[in-house]
Amino acid sequence: MFAESSSPLLPGLESADQDALRAICAPRTLSRGEAFYIQGDETAGLLFPRSGLMRSSAGVADGEGVLAALIGPGGIVGLSAALTGRVCDSATALTEVVGLTTDGARLRRLAAERPGLALILAGVAAGQTAESQEELACYARHRIEQRLARLLLRLAAHMGGSEVLVTQDDLADMLAVQRTTVTALASRLKDAGILAYARGRIRILDRERIVRLACGCPQT
Numbered sequence: 464m465f466a467e468s469s470s471p472l473l474p475g476l477e478s479a480d481q482d483a484l485r486a487i488c489a490p491r492t493l494s495r496g497e498a499f500y501i502q503g504d505e506t507a508g509l510l511f512p513r514s515g516l517m518r519s520s521a522g523v524a525d526g527e528g529v530l531a532a533l534i535g536p537g538g539i540v541g542l543s544a545a546l547t548g549r550v551c552d553s554a555t556a557l558t559e560v561v562g563l564t565t566d567g568a569r570l571r572r573l574a575a576e577r578p579g580l581a582l583i584l585a586g587v588a589a590g591q592t593a594e595s596q597e598e599l600a601c602y603a604r605h606r607i608e609q610r611l612a613r614l615l616l617r618l619a620a621h622m623g624g625s626e627v628l629v630t631q632d633d634l635a636d637m638l639a640v641q642r643t644t645v646t647a648l649a650s651r652l653k654d655a656g657i658l659a660y661a662r663g664r665i666r667i668l669d670r671e672r673i674v675r676l677a678c679g680c681p682q683t
C-alpha cells in the first residue's frame with residue numbers, strides 16, 4: 464500500500480490545484496541507485512518525491528556528469544525536460560524514493576488550464592536553474608575539500624540529521640572527481656575525528672569543523 468503524505472506536493476499550491484495535480488499522478492517508488500531517466504532519453508517522466516532524495520546530474524556527451532541539483536519533497540524531478548522537451552540531465556535516486564509520477568504532456572495541459580499551477584511551476588523551474596548556476600560557480604571556483612564539506616552538509620540536511628547514506632562512489636560522481644580523491648579526503652577527515660564512515664554511510668562527528676571547511680556557497 465502506498466502511504467501518501469498529506470503535506471503539499473508543491474509549496475504554495477492552492478488546494479484545488481493540488482487535487483487536480485494529484486489526479487493526473489500515479490505512485491512510484493525508486494530503489495537506491497535506480498535511474499528515473501538518463502540524459503539523452505527521448506522523453507522523461509516527472510516525479511514529485513514525497514520522501515527520499517533524488518540527484519540530477521548534467522553530463523557531457525562523452526563522459527561523466529556533475530551534480531546539477533538535489534531534489535527532495537517539495538521539488539520536481541524532470542520539470543525542465545517536461546517544459547522544454549529536451550532531456551538535458553540524468554535523474555537517479557540517492558536513497559529509496561517514494562513519490563508521485565506523471566508525464567510532461569499531462570502536466571502541460573493541466574498548467575494551461577490552471578494559471579496558479581503554471582506560476583508555481585515557473586517558480587520551481589527558476590529555482591532549479593538558480594541552483595544549477597550555483598553548482599557551476601562552486602565547481603569552477605572552489606577547492607574539492609570545500610565542495611566535499613558543503614555537499615556532506617547539504618546531504619545531511621536533506622536526510623534529517625548527521626548521518627548521510629551515500630557511498631564514496633556517489634560522492635565522487637556528484638563532485639566529478641576520481642573515487643580515489645574522495646577516499647583520500649574522507650580518510651583525512653576520519654583521522655582528524657571529523658567524520659566516521661562505514662559502507663554506504665557517513666556520520667558527521669564534528670559539524671562545526673565541517674562547516675568551517677565548507678565553501679560559503681548556498682546549502683539549500
Ligand SMILES: [Zn+2]
Pocket residue numbers: 600601602605609610613678679680
Ligand atoms: Zn562553493
